[in-house]
Amino acid sequence: MPEVPEMEIYKNYLNQWVKDKKINCANVYRAKSVNLESKEFCTTVIGKQIKGILRQGKYLIFQLDDGHFLLTHMMLDGRLFLMTIESETPQENGVSKAIALQSEILQSDAEDLKQRFKDLPGKASVVFGLSDGSVLFFCNLTLGYLHYLGQEQLETKLRELGKDPLDPNFSAQNFAQLLEGKRGMIKPWLMNPKNISGVGNAYSNEALFSAGILPTxxxxxxxxLEKVNLFNSLVNCIRESIRLGGDMEEPFASWDDFIGGYNAYFKAYDRAGKSCLVCGETIRKSEVGGRNAFFCPHCQR
Structure with a gap:
């Protein structure tokens, strides 16, 4: 599941490639992925300009020029993919050729798209054709969604979230205070979006390993002092993952060789049975709060 680093990378890509573009055309391939009737959703978003993209936890927020927002959550399998002009049409053909191809793409069904474009990271759920001829795919939104919301609706939804770990106004002291008087095990608490938003299985495991704290x-x-150390470990791990490309395997575009660069740097997550990179002990796996926990029995206490 994409977490803070992966969604931050998506946000950065979108602000580079999608910001200020208009939605020329749209198609909904999975009706349950949107919060309006499919035709109404398309009619509503077509012609809107994307003024910018924000992130809060695991959510991406597309700011539209009509004062509304598109809120998306990838959940477990959701992915984004951008088909740019350069990737599909020779430069000399220009935008007009790309727009023609764009129209053809949006008239295809989801299975045809999956067969035709091998780089797609899954089955198309919602697709936007943008004003520069590029096409933005929201894929595999089986559990995830893309909702058109007003300001009040958005604020209500985001009010459920805890602090974002990269919020500049959120400090180690604030984090320690949140934990005061709390019961239960630390790993499930870290993964609860009402406590800290955007931290899932991968980075909770990594942060706990780095801080020397068992997930149980x-x-x-x-x-x-351990709470402060855990917060700093979490933030450092997230920032380093963003710097190196996060842990998703599916690229954002055909030219993208950056996403997934952090895979080789995990020290605990998904390394059960392998030697600890610090002490040489075997990394173990157990179930904690219904999720897999990876830890070193020597380095973590």
């Missing part, structure tokens, strides 16, 4: 450790036994 009771919050009540964690000292103030």
């Amino acid at each position: 450790r009771l919050i009540s036994t964690i000292s103030h």
Whole structure:
């Protein structure tokens, strides 16, 4: 599941390639992925300009020029893919050729698209044709969604979220205060979006490993200094993953060789049975709060 680093990378790509473009055409291939009737959704978003893209936790927020927003959550399998002019049409053909191809694409069905474009990271759920001739695919939104919301609706939805770990106004001291008086194990608490938004299985495992804290450790036994260390470990891990490309395997576009660059740098997550890179002990896996926990029994206490 994409977490803060992967969604931040998506946000950066979208602001580079999609910002200020208009939605020329749209098609909904999976009706349950949107919050309006499919035709109404398309009619509503067509002609709107994308003024910018924000991120809050695992959510991406497309700001539209009509004062509304498109809120998307990838959930487990959702992915984005951008088909640019350069990737599909020779430069000399220009935007007009791309627009013609764009129209053809949006009239195809989802299975045809999947067969025709091998780079697509899954089955198209919603597709936008943009004013420069590029095509933005929202794929595999089986559990995820793309909702058209007003300001009040958006604020209500985001009000459910805890602090974003990259919020400049959120400090290690704030984090430690949030944990005061809390019960239960630390890993499930970290993954609860009402506590901290955008942290999932991968980066909770990595942060706990880096901080030397077992995922099963009771919050009540964690000292103030350990809480501060855990926050710093979490933020550092997230920032390093963003710098290196995150851990998704599917590229954002055919030219994208950046996404997925962090895969080789995980120290605990998904390394069960392998040697700890710090002490040489075998990394173990157990189930904590219904999710897999990866840890070193020597380095974490």
